[in-house]
Amino acid sequence: MKRRPLIAGNWKMHKTSQETQEFIESFLSDVTKFSNCDVLLIPPFTSLDRAGRLLSESHVFLGAQDMHSEASGAYTGAISPGMLVACGCDFVLAGHSERRYVFGDSDDVVNRKLHAALENELRPILCVGETLDQRQADQTEVVLEDQLDGGLKGIDERMLADIVIAYEPVWAIGTGETATPEQAQAAIAFIRDWLEMHFNKPAAAAMRILYGGSVKPANARSLQSQPDIDGALIGGASLDPDSFAQIIAAAQSLQGVDDPC
Numbered sequence: 001m002k003r004r005p006l007i008a009g010n011w012k013m014h015k016t017s018q019e020t021q022e023f024i025e026s027f028l029s030d031v032t033k034f035s036n037c038d039v040l041l042i043p044p045f046t047s048l049d050r051a052g053r054l055l056s057e058s059h060v061f062l063g064a065q066d067m068h069s070e071a072s073g074a075y076t077g078a079i080s081p082g083m084l085v086a087c088g089c090d091f092v093l094a095g096h097s098e099r100r101y102v103f104g105d106s107d108d109v110v111n112r113k114l115h116a117a118l119e120n121e122l123r124p125i126l127c128v129g130e131t132l133d134q135r136q137a138d139q140t141e142v143v144l145e146d147q148l149d150g151g152l153k154g155i156d157e158r159m160l161a162d163i164v165i166a167y168e169p170v171w172a173i174g175t176g177e178t179a180t181p182e183q184a185q186a187a188i189a190f191i192r193d194w195l196e197m198h199f200n201k202p203a204a205a206a207m208r209i210l211y212g213g214s215v216k217p218a219n220a221r222s223l224q225s226q227p228d229i230d231g232a233l234i235g236g237a238s239l240d241p242d243s244f245a246q247i248i249a250a251a252q253s254l255q256g257v258d259d260p261c
């Protein structure tokens with residue numbers, strides 16, 4: 001099955017609202033059409049409202065890096081799903097490894113966020129991936145199974161269609177060390193098999209599964225040419241409009257569109 005690639009830039013704790021505007025203006029003036037792939041920007045919370053206005057007439061989707069699962073309440077410092085929707089968000093990350101390992105998000109918390117996103121018509125991107133120790137101990141598949149089991153609890157086949165999964169080996173995030181295309185393909189094929197076993201073949205075949213971990217213009221094409229990799233979740237290389245555009249162009253060219261977006 002041919003799946004439409006998704007190229008997502010996760011800016012983490014980078015760029016003020018003004019810097020976000022400068023990026024978007026430069027990016028939109030260079031990159032005008034995405035006929036064959038979806039493009040998503042995920043700036044910090046403080047940039048979302050402005051980014052939502054700037055992107056509203058474009059084909060670029062907007063996402064948030066995290067959210068609380070409750071609609072409102074006494075949760076100092078937290079942001080609700082409804083607040084993200086009001087800024088124009090289409091997507092939200094759930095379970096990024098920095099949320100899991102720095103802020104302590106458990107699979108249960110991630111699962112609640114996933115359900116809350118779907119209830120609010122936000123498309124969640126469930127991030128899964130093993131640490132270096134876990135890979136070296138040959139635990140990659142066990143970790144992925146646990147994170148999928150926990151993260152997708154209570155999700156049925158109909159809901160699955162609105163979810164994206166990102167395989168992000170923790171040892172490759174922000175380290176400059178990228179999984180080889182073969183390692184990324186093997187892990188993502190394992191995830192697709194897991195989905196087939198727990199849902200069904202058409203649902204698994206339709207699911208977009210991204211790779212994330214030090215994706216840059218130099219390795220984007222070889223990663224995305226793998227049969228089960230449906231795009232990229234990009235941190236560092238998405239902060240610069242040119243390198244982000246080059247990664248999008250790699251995805252486009254693999255879809256048979258040669259002009260750079």
Ligand code: PEP
Pocket residue numbers: 010012168172173174175176212213214215233234235236237
């Ligand atoms: C990420 O933020 O999800 C990520 C993969 O970061 P980087 O591309 O910098 O490794």
